[in-house]
Amino acid sequence: MNKLIYGFIEENKLDILNEWIETTKDNADDRVLRVVSDQVFTSTSREFVDLIISNIKGTKEDYTSRLTDFAEKVVRLGWPLTFVTKGLHTFGEIVFEKMEKSELVTKDNQMEVIREFGAWMTPMNNEIVSVYSTTWEKTVSLQKIALQELSAPLIPVFEKITVMPLVGTIDTERAKQIMENLLKGVVKHRSEVVLIDITGVPVVDTMVAHHIIQAADAVRLIGAKCIICGIRPEIAQTIVSLGIDLNQLTTQNSLQKGIETALELTDRKIIVMEGAK
Structure with missing residues (x-):
């Protein structure tokens, strides 16, 4: 990933995180807010942003493991996939807008930064969708088996x-x-x-x-x-x-x-x- 983007995220991690939580909560589906407390929402949001950042600097194995654990957690919490993918998109928008305000994105390098963002965000979005879907299918399958066992006990x-x-x-x-x-x-x-x-x-x-x-x-x-x-x-x-x-x-x-x-x-x-x- 472009060193300019990576460096900016590292230096402004806390501000990005706080704005992301505030923006995401304002736009969150009622289903998400009904099933979790404010504390759980905030802690899970922090975990998600940390997960995104870990993809920048962590190893592939560590990131995949953390992504799987996170997907299992949000499936248990009942967060829809659209909420997770929209959250990733929101993160990218916040970073890009803050970089523009800081004049790190100019007319000269704007297209290059956009391409770098795409090269970073798109694979991560695809991977999140894949892991979330697999986890959801696994959870539904286990629930179905459990319901079958309980549906006709002797x-x-x-x-x-x-x-x-x-x-x-x-x-x-x-x-x-x-x-x-x-x-x-x-x-x-x-x-x-x-x-x-x-x-x-x-x-x-x-x-x-x-x-x-x-x-x-x-x-x-x-x-x-x-x-x-x-x-x-x-x-x-x-x-x-x-x-x-x-x-x-x-x-x-x-x-x-x-x-x-x-x-x-x-x-x-x-x-x-x-x-x-």
Whole structure:
């Protein structure tokens, strides 16, 4: 990079940093300001400017490592990529304007300085976009895996009895996850009765009912019984109006009733001890 630009940034680092923080915060997206405190915003902004400057004087390996760490941090903070790239552009504008005011940029060298700025900023912008995008994709992928694991858990509650509580919308992909977890879990826990609790499923339409029936049929095929819990009145009305046949399934309106039924199916029952409240 042009020694003139490098020297100016080094000598005026603090002024550039303060102006950059002030300008960036004034123009920041509300999403950025809502998710972080002023202190975090300022400290992260300082880190970003230090990162830009480190690209001037640091080694390639050190800069890449710091850039990756920074990208992971801003992804966790929820900063959009446009905010980061705009911040880099703002940094370049501030430096250039300050150099003009200091008369370091003249008519004679203006085009040369602009070319030097382009040669410095463009590769850095491309690298920031690449690292940010890779980090974001990695984060989304990990979150998706975590959500899949949590979307259809099979929980043993008593010996031979397990519960699968379902919350949220059930689509085709999630239905496959439910089926897979059910079959693996029944074998793993040696379940004789499985309760599928749909209390937290907001809408039960033809597709959702079909997936639930398929899951229950699959459980029966491997030797276990299935009870559908959480059949609320509005869901019952929907099922009847859709003409869906649940005669082959045991249903209960609550998980408590379902567990009582499951205990009976495994020759057990809940006994209230004398003196117990």
